[in-house]
Amino acid sequence: MSAQDVHRQMALAIAALALSANAVLPAIAAPSAAAARADPHFIRESIYVPVRDGTRLALNIYRPVRNGRAVETPLPIVFAFTPYRARYVDKDGKIVELVDSPVFGLRALVKSGYVVATADVRGKGASFGARRGFLDQTEAHDGYDLIEWLAKKPWSSGKVGLTGCSYLGGSAMLVAGTLPPSLRAVFAAATDLDKYSFVRNGGITGQFNTRPDEPLAVDLASVPVDADRDGTMLKAAVAEHAGNTPMAALWYGMPYRDDASPLTKNRFWEEVGPYTHLKALQSPQLAWLLWSNWEDEPTEQMILNAANLKSRILIGPGSHCVPPAAFDIAGEQKSFFDHYLKGIDNGFERGPRASWYSETPGKGVGAGTMVQSATLPGVGIKRSPLYLSGAEAVTLAPGKSAKVPFIVDYNVGQGEYFAFWPPSQDGKGLTFTSPALAGDAAMTGYPIAHIVTALDRPDANLFAYLEDVDPAGKAYIVSFGRLAASHRKLGRAPYDRLDLPYHSGLRADALPMVPGKAAELAFSMVPRAYTFAAGHRIRVTLTGADPRQRNLAEIKQTPPPVFTVATGGAVASRIDIPFTTKPTFR
Structure with a gap:
């Protein structure tokens, strides 16, 4: 049996399971203390939020705690939008949450006086809907709607930052391209400026974005939102994921930049290439901090991002989205958000345009130095x-x-x-x-x-x-x-x-x-x-x-x-x- 047949049978089985449950989806619950789970450092609540076409997306909100209660003082928000399940149960029965990822330092941000929000993109995790494409404008506008929903809450200062690495870095860039009015700062890592020149660099597909799609059972391991006590809504949401566009087939099916995808019926490379939304990304409304590591193919694109966005960039040693030992990436992100979301005069804007680790491996393991420069790496150097x-x-x-x-x-x-x-x-x-x-x-x-x-x-x-x-x-x-x-x-x-x-x-x-x-x-x-x-x-x-x-x-x-x-x-x-x-x- 082919992988496609297995995927199709799994989809049909899950859809049948959802239908057999005769699930009647309740109205979305308003945020409340009763729906929240207390923690020594924050209160979390997980809810469904409808976006403009009515699709319900699973959103997790983490608010700082003071004297056992959520802080009511309006605070800035940092948002991450993921296809990899913001909350799920691993094989050992442990709940894994994006807020605990060592890459982003999100839990530390909550302790430092931020509201952190994480959400599953449509067609993944606990969210409803099906993915038309990957990092497409549907997903971008979903992010816009969630940001503006969050910004209007009484506990929000009205200022929002986006963060993410790899796909999450890509979603941060695509959402930023819609210019949500409340978005002020974007920390994006290991993603691209030109999707075609990245995924099909030189006209050739490589490993990025060409892996097989996960079986729907992976999304069934997501943690249901608080109101979904018996998992009925989760089953119904995952049944809709059977309509997702297959990822590898999408990229393989467009060998040229101007090809119309037979799956999305448009010139999809242009829709998903951040450079086609460059004017919005260059808006003075947005502050940018970029990060990548040398031993990671997206770094080629990240330096180009920095050139086009006139932004700061950090480049460390190591592989894809691995926090570098050479500097504190979570601390750099916090300093960035502190300045642009809280207005703290911490000197961030007076820092160097580019900071990178220059490797000297022939001198011993981990040998190298940090370089700070007003220009991007390699600019002005004659080859x-x-x-x-x-x-x-x-x-x-x-x-x-x-x-x-x-x-x-x-x-x-x-x-x-x-x-x-x-x-x-x-x-x-x-x-x-x-x-x-x-x-x-x-x-x-x-x-x-x-x-x-x-x-x-x-x-x-x-x-x-x-x-x-x-x-x-x-x-x-x-x-x-x-x-x-x-x-x-x-x-x-x-x-x-x-x-x-x-x-x-x-x-x-x-x-x-x-x-x-x-x-x-x-x-x-x-x-x-x-x-x-x-x-x-x-x-x-x-x-x-x-x-x-x-x-x-x-x-x-x-x-x-x-x-x-x-x-x-x-x-x-x-x-x-x-x-x-x-x-x-x-």
Whole structure:
């Protein structure tokens, strides 16, 4: 039985369960102390709130406690909007709440005099409705309605902040694009400015947003709202989730930016791309703080967000949405909200535009320093070329001209379900390695690949990896990028893309390769602040597949494509790297 069949049967079973309960959904209960659960630090209540089309969304409200009672003094609100269930029961029977997530520090905000609210997006968790898409305008306006509902409560100061990382960071950006009148500050992390250029970077889908949909049983583990004592409303809500649009099919079904989705019947990439709502996001009404980590693909987009929103940004070491050890991300968020929601003169607005962790792993585990700058990472740094020479060398000047072929290897492994960072791909394509470094070589910003290659067919995917190889031969990927050969035409971005190549992804701009004829594929690679240590070597690997592609079995070409890469000479392939300390080799 296919995964789709299992999903369909589960949906029908849950729908039947809800119908068999003969559930008559009661009117939404007004917030009351009786509906609340007391806590030493806050009082929580969970209710259904209808949005503009009548869909009821599950909302959890956490208010500070004083002398055993909820504080009635009007306080600012911080809101998080999630598809991952704001409250649920785990396999051990424990209630897990978004308010306790170490990423957001929401419980600490309640203790510090904020009302915190969390809600399930429609079609997920305990909320009713079905998802038309993901981070679409329906969801954005749902967030607008919840923010304005909260802002009008007597215990609200009328000022609201949004927070979130990953999907929640995306929902914060999309909701902000509707400009709710009460919204004042947005903390967004590990999300994107341009959904097409992120999910289908270079025209190629990767791991983000292409995983299978969760079975409906996952949402049935949500904690019912307070008034739903027997879970009848939860069952009815989850039955409606059977109508959700399948996520992977949505993204796979639109190979070009201007494609109309057969599922949403519109040019969906444009609807969900925050850049299409840039004027609203740039409103002086909104203050922004952005965060991402270097070992996380969305950082490429987050720096572009900062460039377009003229905002502050923090970049730490580590992986996707992991609180960095280098600084207190929850404390930074609190300082941000204290200033813009409470009006506290804590000097936040006088801080540096950008703060990032510059990594020096060759000097020991966790080695590195924090950098503070008035400019974004890499801006104003002239890139230096590293040339691919001969069949296997990386050099500072073009070597002897050569044409080096490789056959695409699709056996790149797909072990880790969420491989936020790829493992070394040495041996899976072409590998070019430098001599050992005579001294440290530091970089900050985006490398840009310029690969001159011929292909034996009209199209295939190309991946480039920049690696650090230590004296023992252990390799670590520092940066990577990708481009479908037919997407190579360069254009002008509809937003500030710094100095990076832009590929429109429009059908009219598709440029199939002429078999056997060389062309240049120019594409940006993910940014990094990183030092290659003396004695290490710099490696560039080129492949035709990546382990984070979940659809390799479907897109595999037989026989596999053959790339012939031009190295050395006047048209040498190269990687331009923003070195702040240029390399010298022994």
